[in-house]
Amino acid sequence: MLPESMSPLLTSLAAIKVEFNCLFGIADLPRDWFETGRLDMSIGHGRCAALVPGKGARVYFFSSERLDKSYKLSDAPRYTDNAKEARAYIARNGDVKWGPRTLAEVWEKTHTFRLVPLEEGIFKMWTWGRIVCAGDSIHKATPNLAAGGNAAVESAAALANQIKLLADASKHGRPTEDQVRRGLVAYQETRQARAAEVIRLSDALIRVQCRSGLLEGLFVQYGLAHLADFMQDMAGDMIVGAVQLDYLPLPVRSLRVTEPFNPRQGSGFKESKFKRAFLALPFLALAAATLSALDLTVVFPWVEATVKKGVVQVGDVSVPILKTFYHVKGVDELYVEDGTTPGPVGEANGLCQVLRHQHLLLPRYLRY
Numbered sequence: 431m432l433p434e435s436m437s438p439l440l441t442s443l444a445a446i447k448v449e450f451n452c453l454f455g456i457a458d459l460p461r462d463w464f465e466t467g468r469l470d471m472s473i474g475h476g477r478c479a480a481l482v483p484g485k486g487a488r489v490y491f492f493s494s495e496r497l498d499k500s501y502k503l504s505d506a507p508r509y510t511d512n513a514k515e516a517r518a519y520i521a522r523n524g525d526v527k528w529g530p531r532t533l534a535e536v537w538e539k540t541h542t543f544r545l546v547p548l549e550e551g552i553f554k555m556w557t558w559g560r561i562v563c564a565g566d567s568i569h570k571a572t573p574n575l576a577a578g579g580n581a582a583v584e585s586a587a588a589l590a591n592q593i594k595l596l597a598d599a600s601k602h603g604r605p606t607e608d609q610v611r612r613g614l615v616a617y618q619e620t621r622q623a624r625a626a627e628v629i630r631l632s633d634a635l636i637r638v639q640c641r642s643g644l645l646e647g648l649f650v651q652y653g654l655a656h657l658a659d660f661m662q663d664m665a666g667d668m669i670v671g672a673v674q675l676d677y678l679p680l681p682v683r684s685l686r687v688t689e690p691f692n693p694r695q696g697s698g699f700k701e702s703k704f705k706r707a708f709l710a711l712p713f714l715a716l717a718a719a720t721l722s723a724l725d726l727t728v729v730f731p732w733v734e735a736t737v738k739k740g741v742v743q744v745g746d747v748s749v750p751i752l753k754t755f756y757h758v759k760g761v762d763e764l765y766v767e768d769g770t771t772p773g774p775v776g777e778a779n780g781l782c783q784v785l786r787h788q789h790l791l792l793p794r795y796l797r798y
C-alpha cells in the first residue's frame with residue numbers, strides 16, 4: 431500500500447499513454463542509397479520514418495505506426511517476442527519509402543534493431559523524501575524531435591546544481607532530511623516547464639509526421655513545404671535555453687554560434703516571437719543599410735565564388751544553395767540573382783533543404 435503522500439505517483443502513471451510504436455535499427459547501406467549529411471523524413475498516413483546517415487555506409491533509422499487505440503501504460507503492447515513482432519511490423523510497413531528506397535530494402539541490410547511501444551507523458555511526482563528520478567523515468571518523449579536524451583541530460587544537470595547547493599549549504603555536517611527534500615523539490619520545479627514543453631513538442635511532431643488528424647494532415651499538405659525551417663526552429667528552441675551547470679563557467683563555444691546559449695529563451699519560457707522580431711527591427715534596418723552600402727564580395731571574398739558554384743561546403747558535406755525557399759513568387763525572387771522563378775515544391779513530393787545555424791543534418795520531408 432502506497433503512503434497517501436505518494437498518491438500523485440498513481441495519477442502520474444495514468445497520465446502516460448502509448449499511441450504509437452517505433453522500430454529503430456542500424457543498417458549498412460550501399461553508398462548511393464543515401465546522401466551524407468541529409469536526414470530523410472518520410473511522412474505517411476498513420477506512419478512515419480526517418481533515415482539518418484552516420485559514418486561511411488552506416489545509417490540509423492526509425493519508423494513508427496499509429497496503434498489501433500490509445501493505451502494506458504499498464505495495457506500497452508510489450509513486444510516480448512521482438513524479432514517476430516519486428517518482422518510483422520515490416521510486413522505491414524515495408525512499403526514506407528525514402529525516395530526510391532523502401533523500408534523493406536533497408537531492413538534486409540539491418541543488423542541491429544528493436545521494436546518498442548512509444549510512451550508519452552510527464553510525471554507529476556519526480557521525487558519523494560530522499561528518492562529522486564531523472565530522465566525517461568519521469569519524462570518520456572517520442573523520438574521525433576530527438577530531444578528525450580537532451581532532456582535527460584538537462585534533468586541530470588539541474589539535479590547536480592541542487593546537490594551542489596545542498597553540499598555548499600552543509601559544509602559543517604550532513605544536510606537534514608528536510609533540506610534534501612526541499613532541494614529535490616526545487617530540482618523538479620526548475621525543470622518542470624522545459625521538460626513538459628519537450629514532451630508537448632515531440633508528441634505534436636509525431637502526430638504531424640504521421641498525419642494523425644485533420645489539422646496535422648492540412649499542415650503537411652499545405653504548410654510544411656513552405657516552412658522550411660519548421661524542424662530546425664523547434665530543435666533550436668529546444669536547445670537554446672538548456673540548463674547550465676551553475677558551478678562551471680559556460681563553454682565559450684556555446685556563445686560563439688549563430689544561436690548562442692540563452693537561459694531566458696526557447697521552449698518552456700513562452701517568450702513572444704513577435705515581440706522579439708519587433709525589437710530586432712532596428713537591426714534589420716541596419717543590416718539592410720549595410721548591405722546596400724557595402725560590397726560584400728570585398729568583405730567576404732568567398733561569397734561570390736560560393737554563389738557562382740551554387741554549393742556551400744561544410745567539411746565533407748556539400749549543400750546546394752536553394753533558389754526557391756519560401757515558394758512564394760516575388761519573395762523568392764528577392765534573393766535570387768538571376769531572377770529564377772520559384773519552381774514546384776520539391777521533387778514532386780515536397781522537398782525542403784535548409785542550411786541553418788550549426789545543424790549539419792539537413793531534413794528532407796518526403797510525403798508518400
Ligand SMILES: Cc1cc2nc3c(=O)[nH]c(=O)nc-3n(C[C@H](O)[C@H](O)[C@H](O)COP(=O)(O)OP(=O)(O)OC[C@H]3O[C@@H](n4cnc5c(N)ncnc54)[C@H](O)[C@@H]3O)c2cc1C
Binds near residue numbers: 452579
Ligand atoms: C528510437 C529512439 C530514438 C531516439 N533518438 C534520440 C535522439 O536522437 N536524441 C535524443 O536526445 N534522444 C533520443 N531518444 C531518447 C533517448 O534515447 C532517451 O530519452 C534517453 O536514452 C533516456 O536516458 P535515461 O538515462 O533517462 O534512460 P535509459 O537510456 O533508458 O537508461 C536507463 C537504464 O537503466 C537500466 N535499468 C532499467 N531498469 C533497471 C533496473 N531495475 N536495474 C538496473 N538497471 C535498470 C536500463 O537497462 C537502461 O540502461 C531516442 C529514443 C528512441 C526510442
